[in-house]
Amino acid sequence: xxxxEEDRDLIVNxxxxxxxxxxxxxxxxxxxxxxxxxxxxxVLCDANPNVVALARDIRGGKDxxxxxxxxxxxxxxxxxxxxxxxxxxxxxxxxRGTLIVGVGGGVASDLFGFAAATxxxxxxxxxxxxxxxxxxDAAVGGKTGVDLRKGKNLCGLxxxxxxxxxxxxxxxxxxxxxxxxxxxEVLKTAIIEGDEFFDAIxxxxxxxxxxxxxxxIVAQAIKVKTMIVADDRKEAGMRELLNLGHTFxxxxxxxxxxxxxxxxxxxxxxxxxxxxxxxxxRFSEEAHLRVLATMALLGMPLRTRVRAGAAFAAMASxxxxxxxxxxxxxxxxxxxxxxxxxxxxxxVKSVLAQxxxxxxxxx
Ligand code: GLY
Numbered sequence: 272x273x274x275x276e277e278d279r280d281l282i283v284n285x286x287x288x289x290x291x292x293x294x295x296x297x298x299x300x301x302x303x304x305x306x307x308x309x310x311x312x313x314v315l316c317d318a319n320p321n322v323v324a325l326a327r328d329i330r331g332g333k334d335x336x337x338x339x340x341x342x343x344x345x346x347x348x349x350x351x352x353x354x355x356x357x358x359x360x361x362x363x364x365x366x367r368g369t370l371i372v373g374v375g376g377g378v379a380s381d382l383f384g385f386a387a388a389t390x391x392x393x394x395x396x397x398x399x400x401x402x403x404x405x406x407x408d409a410a411v412g413g414k415t416g417v418d419l420r421k422g423k424n425l426c427g428l429x430x431x432x433x434x435x436x437x438x439x440x441x442x443x444x445x446x447x448x449x450x451x452x453x454x455x456e457v458l459k460t461a462i463i464e465g466d467e468f469f470d471a472i473x474x475x476x477x478x479x480x481x482x483x484x485x486x487x488i489v490a491q492a493i494k495v496k497t498m499i500v501a502d503d504r505k506e507a508g509m510r511e512l513l514n515l516g517h518t519f520x521x522x523x524x525x526x527x528x529x530x531x532x533x534x535x536x537x538x539x540x541x542x543x544x545x546x547x548x549x550x551x552x553r554f555s556e557e558a559h560l561r562v563l564a565t566m567a568l569l570g571m572p573l574r575t576r577v578r579a580g581a582a583f584a585a586m587a588s589x590x591x592x593x594x595x596x597x598x599x600x601x602x603x604x605x606x607x608x609x610x611x612x613x614x615x616x617x618x619v620k621s622v623l624a625q626x627x628x629x630x631x632x633x634x
Pocket of ligand 1: 408409411412414510513514
């Protein structure tokens with residue numbers, strides 16, 4: 272990964288219809304983008320004080336109708352919060368000519384994106400991502416939505432933003448717990464991509480996070496994601512690759528009533544997908560242990576107390592089911608992943624049970 276010494280803002284040339292700008296401090300780029308659009312806008316942000324401070328900095332000029340902060344979190348990613356956002360937009364004077372700028376992490380991106388796509392039948396949306404999960408996954412690709420009681424992201428739509436800004440400077444104040452959660456999505460992307468990307472994450476894994484070249488890592492993860500999404504915007508095929516580990520993750524999140532966060536779920540899901548791939552003869556033990564060793568060095572959880580039966584029951588509402596059958600994304604090798612795989616239920620149950628036990632020895 273080449274170091275970006277001078278120009279710390281870079282626009283990833285995606286094949287998507289909108290720009291993705293990555294920078295240590297994207298505030299000037301956001302303001303200049305808003306100035307060019309010359310359109311009234313409302314800033315919606317997570318109520319976290321660091322995020323509110325960033326959101327207030329993009330309140331430039333008379334076009335800004337207001338900065339509205341909401342307490343978020345997975346348990347608030349519900350239709351009731353969307354209704355509150357809509358009421359607040361109305362009170363701020365937003366109409367069909369208003370642009371919505373969302374600032375925050377993954378929940379903010381899913382929820383504010385959905386609120387914008389449904390406000391007065393849809394207004395344009397920009398996201399300024401402040402967490403690693405949002406930068407490398409949630410904010411890019413146009414998936415928006417909220418959870419229902421029975422499961423994650425069961426209510427939503429594909430709605431592309433008009434621009435995405437990944438503010439990597441925000442990672443400096445992000446708790447390590449949340450960095451690790453985002454790293455689960457980065458590792459997922461590196462397993463899909465393989466090659467130099469996985470090697471780079473593996474080589475960085477023993478080093479403290481403050482030494483990581485975050486801008487380059489975020490840029491590489493976004494490049495891989497946008498390449499896949501550009502070919503399959505609405506997940507009719509290969510975009511399913513990006514769900515590696517996610518069938519397990521969503522089940523564990525739902526079964527734990529969201530005490531298991533998305534990033535923790537994805538980490539556990541990567542172990543589970545590796546185990547299922549081993550059992551079905553797809554993945555080598557060596558590759559599986561290589562992934563686990565990297566996860567262990569990154570301090571990712573490898574076991575859970577969520578009951579296997581409850582997690583399996585939660586899979587019944589997984590939206591990746593087709594005709595009642597669960598479909599998994601499984602690694603074949605690092606850099607080679609297969610989607611649409613069906614496996615017997617007993618294997619899934621036994622892998623879920625194994626997640627409550629110690630991880631495989633990594634030597
Ligand atoms: N989070 C997976 C995707 O965007 O398709």
